[in-house]
Amino acid sequence: MRRVLLLTMLGFAAFASAADTKLEQGKNDHRLVRVPAGEYALGSAEHRFNKPHRFKTDGFLISDAETTNAEFAAFVKATSYVTTAEKTGWSLSGGEGSAEWEWKRVDGANWRLPFGPDGPAAEKLPDHPVTQISGEDARAYCRWVGGRLPTIDEWETAARAGAGTPYPWGAEFSAKACNVWNGETHLKNTREDGFVLTAPVRSFPPNAWGLHDVIGNVFEYCEGHAPWMESNITETRICGRGGSWWCSENSCHFYNLLDIGSMAKGASLPNQGFRVVFDLPAKPAPDSPVK
Template sequence: MKLFRLIAFLTLGFILTQCKQDKKASVEEITTKETASLPQEKPKDIKTPKGMIWVPGGNFTQGARNGDDKALSHERPAHPVHIDGFFMDETEVTNDEYAKFVEETGYVTVAERPVDWEELKKQVPPGTPKPHDSLLQPGSLVFKKTKTSVPNLYDFSQWWEWKIGANWRHPKGPGSTIEGKGDYPVVHIAYEDALAYCKWAGKRLPTEAEWEFAANGGLKNTLYSWGNDTEKLTVEANTWNGEFPTENTEEDGYENKAPVKSFPANSYGLYEMSGNVWEWTQDWYNVDYYKQLLDQGVVNNPYGAKSPYNPNNPLVEEKVIKGGSFLCSASYCSSYRISARMATATDSGQEHLGFRTVATPDMLKN
């Protein structure tokens, strides 16, 4: 996470304002026919890696479900996709798992590194004045509840705070700790931090299409990883209960992050594919990409756009994140839906952003 998040929250804006835009837009009536496809069996000569689940692959419709009145424009148009089978972590990568990686490699995350102003100023509008050296310190964004109701949910600076010293070891900033929270998802992880872990583990990040297919759990065109019943939200996912961002009733048992496996797995055996923390994918965020895919018919194993494109955030290269987090509520974001997606700068690490990994059979044969 570079310090330009602090400078008037210039580049974080699109990440969070997307949660509210286009709420009144009508849902496109797009129908994509799912062709018959038998699930792919796990290769008999490949042993399932510890902590991973075989996702059998097949055809599905990626993007906004018909009738989803919370779908945003960048979830459309829905388009047909084929995915080959792959292995996926059954949970988000935990603090203990990331700590083992850091211990063995000595890796230092983006949020822990000194801030380079010469690099930073390339990513903010020309003429942006250099902040005082006291502000040019490593840190990350931390959530803070507001004391009163917030009438303007576009002004995300009301509940995000730049905290010097916040990182994966100190998720709330100096004085906070992950002691006793080894089974919680690791957060404040920038894209390159996730890639470094993947390289060490011999795995990779999922594509957006793989992630969404896995979240479906073999169900057809459902809104959530458990089906279509919104009433099950508090028992199926860690999200925001109550008035956002001032009061969380903790009806689901948690105000902030939850340990992995705190909520039921989907039918593939994957935990917390809805809520808890956002998860990185390897796809570039490009507002034109879904339309390009629809024009191609059924696409096999799409790997995302060739380059990023976001007219709302043109100075920053962004990747797609999926799954929503403990901050998502019906009134703000509702990104615990399977088709929900957000754009995040590759150097962003936040209190509600983590990742999980995947591996394909060919990777495990090497």
């Protein structure tokens, strides 16, 4: 059976180059993976919306892990930034014991207390991904470190790391390879992957290019619009990819390399986070003097 994507020779060359790249040090303790310039095959003929297409890039740097509570705390300390949920005074939250697709209003829930005053505090979990931030909060952080959110296609390119399968590790799902919801319903988590809520970043093996948690842990904000989004909603929603600790086979099953989700731009959830992309310096024109 013909399976998901086949990489072109150009794609294989880019994969080999990226696989040999060492992590680079970025601002605010970000570890960066260099994605080389090239043309990449994305999407799948078997997917309803993310059809086969090609993505050409001049290359970019992307953080190897999702932005953590400690990294976001450094940003807030330096800028006195106040998140959307903090301004509102409440946010949506949920976890074990919830019904499928159930998020409840929780007063006092924000990035510092993702599950509300009765839940774990972010300062006690410095290496967990920051959550309960809106798309605009994520963009503000990215600007502070001199970066930006990845586009939908940049995310897929980096997350695939040359893979032509639904998961970075192969064609079959593995509960030991990522942090998603384990259990038939959200009433009980069987804890196969060792976690119920978020996990510390880099808890699971990276993909072939060194990126951790491209599947599971938290949804990752991306710029751009999913193919299925009608033009009248693109200004009010922001996309997310990769799935999260809350995703399960019987509810939000977007924990793969193909699906593209979305949420309201001003909303905040305890399973939504991001990683940062940095543009490479522009190369001088051939006839330009080198300074």
